[in-house]
Amino acid sequence: MKNVCLLFEIHQPFRLKKYRFYDIGADHYYYDDFANEEILKRNAYQSYIPAGKMLLEMINSTNRQFKVALSISGVAMEQFEMFCPEFLDIVRELVATGCCELTAETYSHSLSSLVDPEDFQMQVKMHQKIIFETFNYKSKTFVNTGFIYNDEIGAEVASMGFKGVITEGTKHVLGWRSPNFMYNTTAKQEVGLMFRNTRLSEDICQNFQGGLDAGTFMSWIAQGPEQEQLYLIAMNFDVIGGMHPASTGIFEFFKALPKFANQHDIRFVTPIEAFENIPSVATATVGHAISWDGYDKDVSAWMGNDLQHEAIRAIYSISERLRLSNNEVLRQDFAYLLSADHFKFMSTKQGSYVPFSPYDSSFDAFTNYMNVVSDMEIRLNQEFPATVETEELSAQLKLIENQGKEIEKLQTKIAKLEAAAAKKAPAKKETAKKEVAKAPAKKTAAKKAEK
Amino acid sequence: MKALMFGWEWPPHILGGLGPASYGIVRGVVNTGECDVTFVLPKPQGDEKKDFVHIIGAANTPVVWKDVDWNYVQQRYGYCMDPQEYYDLRNCIYADFSNLYTNDLGCIDFSGRYPKNLLEEINNYSIVAGVIARKETFDVIHAHDWLTYPAGIHAKQVSGKPLVIHVHATQYDRTRGMCDSGDPTFQIELDGMNHADLIMCVSELTRQTVIQKYHQNPDKCIAMHNAVEPMSEEVLNMEAKRGTTEKVITFLGRITAQKGCEYFVEAAARCLQTLEKERQSGYPNVPDVRVVMAGNGDLMEPMIRLVAQKGLADKFHFTGFLRGKQVYEMFKVSDVYVMPSVSEPFGISPLEAMQCGVPSIISKQSGCGEILQNCIKCDYWDIDAMSDAMYSLIKYPTLHDYLQEAGRNEVNQITWEKVGRRVVDAYKKLLGWS
Numbered sequence: 001m002k003n004v005c006l007l008f009e010i011h012q013p014f015r016l017k018k019y020r021f022y023d024i025g026a027d028h029y030y031y032d033d034f035a036n037e038e039i040l041k042r043n044a045y046q047s048y049i050p051a052g053k054m055l056l057e058m059i060n061s062t063n064r065q066f067k068v069a070l071s072i073s074g075v076a077m078e079q080f081e082m083f084c085p086e087f088l089d090i091v092r093e094l095v096a097t098g099c100c101e102l103t104a105e106t107y108s109h110s111l112s113s114l115v116d117p118e119d120f121q122m123q124v125k126m127h128q129k130i131i132f133e134t135f136n137y138k139s140k141t142f143v144n145t146g147f148i149y150n151d152e153i154g155a156e157v158a159s160m161g162f163k164g165v166i167t168e169g170t171k172h173v174l175g176w177r178s179p180n181f182m183y184n185t186t187a188k189q190e191v192g193l194m195f196r197n198t199r200l201s202e203d204i205c206q207n208f209q210g211g212l213d214a215g216t217f218m219s220w221i222a223q224g225p226e227q228e229q230l231y232l233i234a235m236n237f238d239v240i241g242g243m244h245p246a247s248t249g250i251f252e253f254f255k256a257l258p259k260f261a262n263q264h265d266i267r268f269v270t271p272i273e274a275f276e277n278i279p280s281v282a283t284a285t286v287g288h289a290i291s292w293d294g295y296d297k298d299v300s301a302w303m304g305n306d307l308q309h310e311a312i313r314a315i316y317s318i319s320e321r322l323r324l325s326n327n328e329v330l331r332q333d334f335a336y337l338l339s340a341d342h343f344k345f346m347s348t349k350q351g352s353y354v355p356f357s358p359y360d361s362s363f364d365a366f367t368n369y370m371n372v373v374s375d376m377e378i379r380l381n382q383e384f385p386a387t388v389e390t391e392e393l394s395a396q397l398k399l400i401e402n403q404g405k406e407i408e409k410l411q412t413k414i415a416k417l418e419a420a421a422a423k424k425a426p427a428k429k430e431t432a433k434k435e436v437a438k439a440p441a442k443k444t445a446a447k448k449a450e451k
Numbered sequence: 452m453k454a455l456m457f458g459w460e461w462p463p464h465i466l467g468g469l470g471p472a473s474y475g476i477v478r479g480v481v482n483t484g485e486c487d488v489t490f491v492l493p494k495p496q497g498d499e500k501k502d503f504v505h506i507i508g509a510a511n512t513p514v515v516w517k518d519v520d521w522n523y524v525q526q527r528y529g530y531c532m533d534p535q536e537y538y539d540l541r542n543c544i545y546a547d548f549s550n551l552y553t554n555d556l557g558c559i560d561f562s563g564r565y566p567k568n569l570l571e572e573i574n575n576y577s578i579v580a581g582v583i584a585r586k587e588t589f590d591v592i593h594a595h596d597w598l599t600y601p602a603g604i605h606a607k608q609v610s611g612k613p614l615v616i617h618v619h620a621t622q623y624d625r626t627r628g629m630c631d632s633g634d635p636t637f638q639i640e641l642d643g644m645n646h647a648d649l650i651m652c653v654s655e656l657t658r659q660t661v662i663q664k665y666h667q668n669p670d671k672c673i674a675m676h677n678a679v680e681p682m683s684e685e686v687l688n689m690e691a692k693r694g695t696t697e698k699v700i701t702f703l704g705r706i707t708a709q710k711g712c713e714y715f716v717e718a719a720a721r722c723l724q725t726l727e728k729e730r731q732s733g734y735p736n737v738p739d740v741r742v743v744m745a746g747n748g749d750l751m752e753p754m755i756r757l758v759a760q761k762g763l764a765d766k767f768h769f770t771g772f773l774r775g776k777q778v779y780e781m782f783k784v785s786d787v788y789v790m791p792s793v794s795e796p797f798g799i800s801p802l803e804a805m806q807c808g809v810p811s812i813i814s815k816q817s818g819c820g821e822i823l824q825n826c827i828k829c830d831y832w833d834i835d836a837m838s839d840a841m842y843s844l845i846k847y848p849t850l851h852d853y854l855q856e857a858g859r860n861e862v863n864q865i866t867w868e869k870v871g872r873r874v875v876d877a878y879k880k881l882l883g884w885s
Contacts, residue, residue, distance in 0.1 A: 020835050021842040022725045025732065310849035348824075348857070363827050366850055367843040374846075378734070386735070 002221055003269045003278070004261065005194070007143070007166065007234035010048065011073040011109045012040050013339035015358045019368050024375045030333065035358055037083045040076075044084040047241035052090035054240070054251055059099045062258045067099045067268040070237070071143045074107030074127045075339055077134060088134060095135050101270035102131055104139035104162065110338035111302055113144055113153045114289055115316050119338075122323070124160060126335070141166065141271040145340050147196060147234070147292040148299060151285060155187035162191065164275035166232065169195030170290045170297040180228035182274065183284035192275040193284050196234045196292060204253075205235050208244050214256035222264035230278055232271075234292075294349070302343045307366040311343060314373045318380055321390050324397055325383050333376065342369050452486040452878065455589040455606060457580065457599035459563075461492050461499050461506070466564060468799055469619055472653075472677055473595050476617070477504050479678070479871020486875050489587055491602070493576060494563030497530035507587075508532065508561075509579040513541045514548040515557035527556060543585035545609075548578065569598075570635060577601035584609040591615060591878050597622070597636060600643025613648040613881050617675070618657055620796045623664045627709055627793060641665055649881050651675040651874070653797040654818025673877060676822045678867045679802040686776070686807075691783040697739040698845045701785040701809070703778065703800055704792075706748035711791035711814060711831045715744070716754055718791070718837035720761045725842065738845050740766065745781050747772040782807035786851065787844045791831045792817050801826060805862040810854035812840045822865060825857040 017032035058066045070091065072080075080087050094100035106112055107126035112119040124142070131137055142162040144153060149167035157165050169179025179195035200220065203212060221231050236243070244250040261268065269277075293301045303309060315337055322334050345357045345365035359365040384393055456477065460470030473490075480486050481503045488504045495508040511528050524534035541557070553559055559575045566572060580602035584592075593615045594603030600616055607614040622636040630637045644650055644665050650672045652658035658674045661667050700719055704710045719742045730737045744754065744767065751769065758767040773781055782788065788804035788811045795817035802819060804811050805826065813820050814831035827844075829836035844851050879885040 018835075020839045021846070022721065022838075025729075025734075306849050306853045310847070361824075361828065363840075363843075363850065363854070366847070367827075367839060370843065370847050370850075371839070 001229070002224070002264075002266045003230050003274060004221060004266055005069065005230065005232045005269050005271055005274050006067070007069040007071065007103070007196075007232065007271065008051075008237040008240075009071045009143070009234070010076055010237045011341075012036070012043065012076045012079055013109065013341040014075055014079070014336040015039070016342070016368055016372055019371045019375075021371050021374075024371055025378050028333075028375060028379060030372045030375075031336070032358060036079060040079045040083050043238050043242055044080075044087050046245070047238040048087050049084075049090060050246065050251065051237060051240040051254075052087060052094065054254060055100070056090065056094055056097070058255060058258055059094070059097045064097060064099050065262075065268065066258045067101075067270045067273070068094075069101040069103055069141075069271050070094070071103045071105050072131075073105055073109040073339075074123075074130050075109060075336060077130050081134075092135055095137055099270070101141070101272055102135060102137050102139050103141045103143045103166070103271060104128055104131070105143050106145055108335045108338040109145045109340055111145060111148070111299075111312065111340050111343065112316075112338065113148060113156065114299065114303070115312060116319055117152075117156055118323070119316070119319050120156060121160065123335075123338070140164075141275060146299075146302070148289055149193075149286055149291075150289040151186045151287065153289075154185035154191070154193065154286070158185055158188040158191040163272060164192030164194060166194045166196065166234070166271060167286070168290055168292040168297055169198050169232075171198075172297070173284070173286050173290055177282075177284075178225075178228055179232070180224065180230050181281045182230055182278040183282055184280040186283055186285055189280070189283075192278075192280055194230065194232050194271065194274060195284075196232045198292075198297075200231060201233050201235055204233070205239050205243065208239075208250060208253070209248055212253070214253050215260050217253075218257065218260035218264055218266060221266055230269075230274060232274075301347050301349055302340050305346070305348050305362075307346045307348075307362065308343045311346060311366060311369050311373070314370065315376075318373075318377060321380055321384060321393065324390075324394055325380070327383055330376075330379055330383065337369075337372065337376070345369075452591070452875070452882075452884075453587075453589040454480065454486055454488050454591050454593050454878065455584065455587055455612075456488055456490045456593040456595065457576075457602045457606070458490055458492060458595045459598045461490070461495070463498065463500070464496055464563070468797075469596055471680065471799070472619060472797075474500070475678055475680060475867035476595075476870060476874060479867035479869070480874050482868050482871050483875045486878065489589065491580065491583055491599075492563065493561035493572070495531040499531075506531070507536070507540075507583055509576050509583075510558055510561040510563070511537065511556075512579045512582050513537065513553075513557035514544060514551065514559060514578060514582060515553045516541060516544055517555065517557040519556060524556065540582055540586050543582045545581055545585060551575070551578075573598055573601055573639070577605045580605045581609055590882060593617060594643065595619065597640045597643060600639055600646075604643060604646045607646060614646060615649045615651060615878070615881065616643050616647040618644075618650060618652045618661055618796070620653075621657060621660050621664070623660055624657070624794045624796055625709065647671065649673065649877060651877070653677050655821050656794075656816065656818045657796045674821070675870065675873060675877070676818070676865075677797045677799060678865045678870045679799060679806065679862060680867070681863070682779075682806045686779045689776075689779060689783055692780065693784045695739070695741075697741050698786045699741050699743055699784055700787045700789065700841055700845075701743045701745065701781060701804075702789050702791075703745045703773070703781060703804075704790065706744060706746050706751045706754055708750060709793055709795075710746075710748070711793045712744070712748070712750055712754055713757065714791045714831055714834055714837065715789055716757050716761075716767075718789075718834045718841060719767075720758070720763055721834065721838040722841045722845075723763055723766055724761075725838075726845075740845060741768060742766055743768045743770060743781065743785070745770040745773045745778075778803070779807060782809050785809045787812065787841055789837070789841070790814065790817060791837060793831050795819070802862050802865065805858040808855045808859055810844050810851055810858060812837060812844075823858075823861065825854055825861045827854070 014031045016030050106123040140163045142157045143166045147168045179197050183193040185191045185193050289299045346362045348362050458473040462474050477488050490504050491507050494510040524537045584606035592606045595617045596619045603614050622630050644667050655674045658672045662669050702715045706712045788809045790801050790813045797818040801811040801813050811826040815828050827840040
């Protein structure tokens with residue numbers, strides 16, 4: 001029996017406003033609210049909401065035979081909450097049917113997996129948190145930004161306890177092998193690795209308006225070799241209704257899929273079902289990072305030129321110090337700036353698909369982003385002076401934190417003793433203890449002043 | 452195929468951008484191997500580069516029949532023409548011009564420059580064109596810039612061959628839209644365009660001006676972008692004479708309204724002021740910046756005054772007019788080149804700057820922007836964007852280095868050979884040969 005696994009990606013970054021150099025140090029708000037709201041709402045009303053309703057209808061009308069997976073980035077979740085909460089309600093309904101899996105990804109839709117493993121772990125945790133808080137759902141499979149994957153990422157993901165990872169079925173990695181099997185990662189046998197069927201997925205993305213119909217599409221899958229059991233079809237969610245408007249019949253195409261699947265005895269599965277039920281045939285080794293982008297299927301759209309490398313270096317160079325900070329606003333800004341889209345806007349690659357770029361050119365994108373990063377650096381330096389080494393800072397902060405805990409502990413002790421003293425007759429012993437307790441607190445204050 | 456071209460300037464005697472552009476086009480056209488060119492100049496000096504082209508001087512073409520012997524012609528005009536050609540041209544005199552002032556060889560004198568009686572010279576040039584058109588055999592006529600349009604029209608009427616005119620600039624641009632239909636230059640341009648079978652414009656921007664302001668049929672207007680001569684070894688190996696580690700932002704061109712110089716001053720001032728503020732706030736690694744305005748023009752004094760008002764006279768440097776090698780020396784010490792032209796038909800200087808490895812900021816109102824990717828473009832009036840681009844090129848070395856490298860590679864691909872190919876293809880299409 002053949003299985004089809006449908007996966008849709010939903011992501012919108014916080015686009016930056018025109019941030020000029022004279023704003024550096026003066027203006028700490030970086031986002032183009034108008035554009036972000038406009039683009040999110042346009043996408044939601046054209047695509048996300050009608051497509052979500054369509055999925056719901058498909059699940060209900062097929063008696064829950066139809067299954068689907070969604071990968072929604074954390075920054076997109078935030079924007080939905082702000083501008084279009086009704087979409088989250090639809091997702092809640094979808095999740096409630098039990099036929100819609102939500103996969104994990106990075107909070108910012110970031111490139112951290114390639115640059116900063118520590119930040120990567122944190123981003124994934126943040127994403128799981130927001131998914132859990134919003135949908136009361138725990139993701140067990142992982143999809144990286146742009147389907148980026150290599151063996152190191154596989155190991156990271158495995159160490160975080162995921163059941164499987166999804167990536168692109170690129171020719172230069174698979175070679176003679178077919179993407180339509182379950183593989184496993186090099187790091188752990190139990191952690192599965194699923195490859196997107198590039199041809200079938202892109203047939204919908206790119207060639208749909210050439211006259212593709214659901215019957216033909218499903219018959220292609222049905223006619224595949226007997227042993228090939230798993231077809232992962234994945235794309236951006238806005239392909240339905242956005243890239244191909246409703247007038248092209250894209251909604252009808254999807255609605256008809258379950259019927260033809262039934263005819264050909266094809267089953268729909270969610271990624272987690274696939275990872276749990278379909279045994280792996282082999283270990284797949286991926287040396288260089290691959291992705292689903294463009295023809296090259298590598299990471300050059302995000303990290304292809306010197307500008308992108310420099311911007312990535314600049315923003316990640318502050319990540320370590322930023323993690324020490326408790327300034328929530330700063331951390332939030334940092335998360336928004338990590339979205340991979342900002343780097344894609346700087347791409348000088350020919351033919352790379354950059355949807356909704358707010359910039360005239362890659363150089364504008366670079367300039368604007370770097371100006372924002374410069375302001376972030378200033379803000380971080382106000383938090384912690386640049387003259388202090390990160391390690392020293394980390395040690396000092398730890399010390400302060402420990403001292404704080406100590407003070408707290410002692411203060412509760414005092415409170416207890418005072419309460420006891422109030423009961424009893426006044427005792428001189430406790431007042432002496434109080435003096436001792438206060439001493440470390442003063443020391444800490446002195447240390448703070450030193451810096 | 453043979454083309455008869457009318458031009459006004461030819462290297463090494465150049466007064467503006469027309470000479471190098473004409474030279475490049477001719478070189479490109481001849482380079483295709485499919486087309487020979489006869490180039491008519493007002494007054495050749497004899498030292499022109501003419502190994503690939505046949506040059507005829509209007510000043511050496513008789514319009515009044517004079518009985519002179521071979522040796523005398525050789526003695527007078529031998530430096531720039533074969534006496535036989537003089538006799539051939541003399542056989543083609545088509546009317547009695549003895550009322551005109553001619554010399555002992557029956558030729559009209561030309562200055563070959565832009566004299567006060569320019570209109571008279573243009574008229575004489577077209578009279579001579581009638582003689583040349585009768586003597587020469589050719590398939591197509593190509594006239595460069597408005598000075599030669601009347602000559603082109605005359606040649607077309609004599610020969611019946613199609614006329615191509617090459618719009619290097621328009622009076623509408625030169626006057627920033629302030630010319631009326633009574634302007635004689637405008638009239639000559641309009642007349643040339645009306646008679647032309649094909650109008651080649653140096654950019655899409657110019658093409659739109661020709662269509663909208665001169666009301667030409669869009670079908671006969673095509674954009675034919677200029678290219679740039681490869682840098683000579685000598686210039687490439689020139690040492691940069693840089694005395695300080697300061698960054699240099701450069702404006703190079705006539706300091707006139709058309710070149711948008713006031714926008715440049717405002718943007719550069721904003722950039723300097725912000726850097727100064729940063730320095731005072733104690734930010735690390737704030738670069739020192741100097742601004743150079745090279746060139747001459749009617750707005751130079753107002754600009755100096757403007758800079759003084761802003762209190763930045765110590766950072767702004769006015770060099771005056773730069774000639775020859777000085778231009779490249781200036782590029783060599785620059786970190787940023789800015790061309791904020793309000794309206795520029797093409798604008799060759801950013802290409803030269805990029806050849807020297809200087810990242811360029813150009814206005815979107817410049818024709819060369821249509822064929823350049825690796826430079827920063829902004830509207831000429833958008834001082835914020837312009838100053839932001841200056842700041843980034845100085846503050847973020849990655850951007851500077853990237854544009855330096857990518858820009859140089861890009862400009863090296865823009866060659867006159869490619870332009871020549873396209874010109875010849877356009878001829879063929881016009882003649883119905885392809």
